[in-house]
Amino acid sequence: MSRAEDIFQKLIYFGEDAIDEFILTSQTEELFLDFKQAVSSGKNFTSLHRDDRKNLAKAISGFGNSEGGVIVWGVECSRDVEIGDVAKAKVKVKNVHRFLSWLENAISGCTIPSHNKVRNHIVSCDENGDGFVATYIPKCEIAPLMTTVGSTIYIRSGSNNVPAPYSVIAGMFGRRPQPNVELDFGNKSLELLENVDEDMLYPHSIDNPPEKYIKISFSLNCCNNSNVIARELYLSCTVGSTGSEYNKIRFLNYNQMDSIPGIDGQLNLITRPELRLPPRGVIKFTTVNIILSPYAEEDLMLDGVAGADGTAPKEFRLHVPKNKLRSFVAKVMREEDDDNLLLQEFLSEFLQKE
Secondary structure, eight states: OOHHHHHHHHHHHHTHHHHHHHHHTTOBOBTTEEEEOOSSOSTTOSSOOHHHHHHHHHHHHHHHHTTOEEEEETEEEEEETTTEEEEEEEOOBSSHHHHHHHHHHHHTTTEESOOTTOEEEEEEEOTTSOEEEEEEEOOOTTOOOEESSSOOBEEEETTEEEEOOHHHHHHHHHSOOOOOEEEEEEEEEEEEEESOOHHHHOSSOOSSOOSEEEEEEEEEEEEEOSSSOEESOEEEEEEEEOSSTTOEEEEEOOTTEEEOOOSTTEEEEEEOTTOEEOTTOEEEEEEEEEEEOSOOSSOEEEEEEEEOTTSOOEEEEEEEOHHHHHHHHHHHHHTOSOHHHHHHHHHHHHEEEO
């Protein structure tokens, strides 16, 4: 998750408390964060004020041409000599739903080309209909973005959106767009296994094997979220610990990949040279089957990384403390709760993507 997306998710999750924290800690405007007061905030306005439109356009161009960022509408800034512009006070946007509508309508006309991945979210709204709006502007895959008013290409520099120097613009035009791939977990299922063939689980005989097991299954997929073709996609998974000698983690159904031998408990996959993943395409790397017994002497650990040629790698981790592992297995075996709900809670709590 990028720094800009992390800020946006914090505002969604914590709401106005996140804004209060910005003010309490004197949060500075920085590379990924801008504070703005809304001019279009009264009864006399019927559309977005030109100053708000100008600020929105500069931010879409600057953040979109850089690494992304967030505007928080409804916060007053003050100048600190030592650290710069800091959040000072809340100045709520009047009729926040109307303001959100104006922002949505303005986005497509702010830059050339338009940035179609900009998102707005109402952070909070009081009983009078006033509140705060956050605008998330991710890095644009079809940069450079030029504002429609003033025909200027901006980049983010420190806490400001500044006109890009000629050398930077020339480099942006000459740069070949890179793919952006994301990990996705699909086909999730949970089931209780009884009368399991022990020979299939354990190559060597063991004493007193459990009578019941749980199987968690999900697929590891890769999505190409860019506008260019992705090549040489790869996945590496390492099993740190299964939690018990009775537990197993298996990787299945990766016949279309080249498997590279690794250390014990490691899976290394890479797509064949002729395979190309088109924009918005999805490819399945493997199916992960986790067999769990009622016993847990250690934490369960599974680490992985995926990516493609020319992209930043994306990591994930499944880490389940042994006490939580025992508790989860016990819940499933009691068959008192809905399996789909238990699986969703399990993955949301213990499966992390970066």
